[in-house]
Amino acid sequence: MDLNWKHQHRHMDKNLKQKLDALEGSYASPRQTLNIIRTAIIPSLAYAFAVTPCSYPDLDKWDAMIGWLIKSKHNSWRSTLNAMICEDVHSFGLGAPSIYVEYHRRSAVALVTSLEDPSERHQSVTMHLLTHQVAQLKALATTFLSTREGTSLPKKRQLNLRMRARQLACIHTSKLHSALKGSSTFFDDLKLITEFTSARKPPPPNISHLHQLHYQTAYGPRHNWLP
Secondary structure, three states: OOOOOHHHHHHHHHHHHHHHHHHHHOOOHHHHHHHHHHHHHHHHHHOOOOOOOOHHHHHHHHHHHHHHHHHHOOOOOOOOOOOHHHOHHHOOOOOOOHHHHHHHHHHHHHHHHHOOOHHHHHHHHHHHHHHHHHHHHHHHHHHHHHHHHHHOOHHHHHHHHOOOHHHHEEEHHHOOOOOOEEEOHHHEEEEEEEEHHHHOOOOOOOOOHHHHHHHHHHHHOOOOOOO
């Protein structure tokens, strides 16, 4: 088990494409198409969202595939924005479901359900895993943002290996905040981790960082190189 999810992603791609192709060739009306996508196609894809890490390009690609079918059934231009399709009907949209939203919802439900499980052992294991994974990601984020060197891409992949921390990050990314027994759940840590995961390159040096580098160069340990 190497936690490589490419095979699962390929299976999800194939599954979604087959179902959308069959629906496109059917005699379903536009309203029936929306209902089938909402009640059958998206649930068949989203059942694994709680465990499977999906990148934003993957979610955008699946949303685009569904959006293209909805546009075709409604005889809309292909250039129609997906935001108009996903907008609520009362706001003059089509009310189409979004894979992106469903991914974050499933992840949030999985974490909250585990933290509130009737079994105290299950709650304890989930909380300890979450605490340990957030601490590891916080250490990576602190090191990356303090050294200001290299790229964050290899370190970002660590989020895919930490399921509970990834589920909590989905809640934070959705502009929501989780609380357990009246206290916040790693809110400050998530702000640091989100800054780390959203940056491709380290932030530029500031005055304090330049002063620290100057101090280390001037007063740091010196080596005498003898011939």
